Amino acid sequence: MKVLVDQDRCQGHGRCYAIEPDLFEPVDDDGHSGFLPDGLSANDADLLARVAEVSANCPEQAITIDESESAQR
Ligand code: F3S
Numbered sequence: 001m002k003v004l005v006d007q008d009r010c011q012g013h014g015r016c017y018a019i020e021p022d023l024f025e026p027v028d029d030d031g032h033s034g035f036l037p038d039g040l041s042a043n044d045a046d047l048l049a050r051v052a053e054v055s056a057n058c059p060e061q062a063i064t065i066d067e068s069e070s071a072q073r
Contacts, residue, residue, distance in 0.1 A: 001044075002066045003035040003051050009062035016054045016063060023050065033062070 005016075005024075012031030016024040027034040037047075048065065055063040 001048075003037075004064045004066055005033050005035055006062045006064065007032055009060045010058075011060050011062075013059055015057045015059070019057060020050055020054050023047075024054065035063075 003023075010032045012026075012033075014026070014031050014033070016033045017026060023036055024033050025036060026032065035051075051063070051065060055061075055065065
C-alpha cells in the first residue's frame with residue numbers, strides 16, 4: 001500500500017499539508033506536495049483514513065492510495 005502524489009496533477013493548492021502537516025509537505029517553491037512516510041501498512045487504518053480525507057479534499061484529485069500487491073511493504 002502506497003500513497004502517491006501525482007506531480008502532473010498537483011497544482012500546489014496546499015490543502016493536503018494544511019490539513020495533515022505531519023503527512024504531507026511542500027517539495028518545491030511552487031507548493032507541489034510530497035507524502036512524508038515511506039508507505040503504509042495494511043494495519044494503518046487510522047492513517048489510511050486520514051490520507052483518504054486529504055485525498056477527498058485535493059481539488060486536482062492528485063492524491064491516490066495504491067493498494068496493489070506490488071505496493072505493499
Ligand atoms: Fe497538490 Fe492537491 Fe496538495 S493540488 S498541494 S496535492 S491539495
